[in-house]
Amino acid sequence: GQNIDQPTEMTATEGAIVQINCTYQTSGFNGLFWYQQHAGEAPTFLSYNVLDGLEEKGRFSSFLSRSKGYSYLLLKELQMKDSASYLCAVKDSNYQLIWGAGTKLIIKP
Amino acid sequence: GAVVSQHPSRVICKSGTSVKIECRSLDFQATTMFWYRQFPKQSLMLMATSNEGSKATYEQGVEKDKFLINHASLTLSTLTVTSAHPEDSSFYICSAGQGKGNQPQHFGDGTRLSIL
Numbered sequence: 001g002q003n004i005d006q007p008t009e010m011t012a013t014e015g016a017i018v019q020i021n022c023t024y025q026t027s028g029f030n031g032l033f034w035y036q037q038h039a040g041e042a043p044t045f046l047s048y049n050v051l052d053g054l055e056e057k058g059r060f061s062s063f064l065s066r067s068k069g070y071s072y073l074l075l076k077e078l079q080m081k082d083s084a085s086y087l088c089a090v091k092d093s094n095y096q097l098i099w100g101a102g103t104k105l106i107i108k109p
Numbered sequence: 110g111a112v113v114s115q116h117p118s119r120v121i122c123k124s125g126t127s128v129k130i131e132c133r134s135l136d137f138q139a140t141t142m143f144w145y146r147q148f149p150k151q152s153l154m155l156m157a158t159s160n161e162g163s164k165a166t167y168e169q170g171v172e173k174d175k176f177l178i179n180h181a182s183l184t185l186s187t188l189t190v191t192s193a194h195p196e197d198s199s200f201y202i203c204s205a206g207q208g209k210g211n212q213p214q215h216f217g218d219g220t221r222l223s224i225l
Contacts, residue, residue, distance in 0.1 A: 024193040033213050042115075042202045042216040043153070087153070097143075097214060 004100035006088050007066045011106045012078055020086050020103045022072045028093020034062050034073045035087040037102065043087055046073070075105075083107045112136055115217025117203040122193065123225055129189045130220045132203030138183035139205035143214065146178075147200045155208050191223045 004024045012018040024032070031050040035043035049055055049064035049071060061074040073086055088100040112135040120128050142159040157178055158166040165178035177189040178205055185203075190197055200221050204214040 040200075040221075042219040045213045048213055057145060096158075097155075098154050099155070 002092060002098050004088055004090060004098055005041050006086075006100045006103045008101070009104045009106065011108060012075075014080060014107055016077055016078050017074065017076050018033055018078060018105065020069045020075075020088075020105065022073070022088035022100055023070070024069050024088070024090045024098070024100075026090050026092045026098055029066060030091035030093065032062075032071050033089045033091075033097070034060075034071075035089065037085045037087060039084070046086075057095055078107050080107050080109070113215045113217045114205065115203050115220060117220060118218055119221045119223075121223045121225065124194050125192055126224070127189055127191045128193055129187055130201055130203070130217060130222075132186045132188070132205070132217050134184045134205045137205075139186075140183060142180060142186040142205045143201055144178065144186075144188050145202045145204065147202065147219075149200075153202070156188075159188075161186075190222065193222070195224045198222055198224045 006022045030050050033048045036046050038045040044072040046053055047062040048096045049062050052064055052066055054063045059076045064071045085102040086101045089097045091097055114133045114135050116131050127178045137153040137159045140161045145153045146156050147153050155168050156171045159178045161183050163181045180186040200219050202216055202219040204216045206212050206214040
């Protein structure tokens, strides 16, 4: 079957750096996506990776290793507003998005 | 960037009422739209894939007669929750993407449905 694993919850301190990992096993691969979802709101797109390596976008970076079925989302200079759930999703060979359960990130002052 | 509009944002109604939710792609054509449901503190659950001009594809366990989907144009898909009951209360979210490729799905703002 298809599976995406990410930690259920993480805690970090304001101003620090946090890395949220995602591992996947899917039938085919057509890109990996990271979304942010604040409580009670719809997800918003953060980044996508289709080739190995690091994609940087301001305070957020996303890394992909296709051979290892692994990605991480790196958040720098954490702010209180970064408290949210972070969802990892992979497009399989049929271009269907397979979703992880999300990682709830708690930022403490 | 791509924008997806979803209405209404919140619905409160009596048990037995049918509720229609609209999802529009505002600046691109979407041959495929997706409908999700999310219960409090749980992950997104794909309910169905809405295909323009053809029948929707429902995920296992989702009743197609309960959740009617119509995708009549390249910019509009509707989800109707028929004869809603309290257990249908949830956060319903639509999304659409620009073609297959590696383009991300963009989400509407969601509809919070509360059935009394």
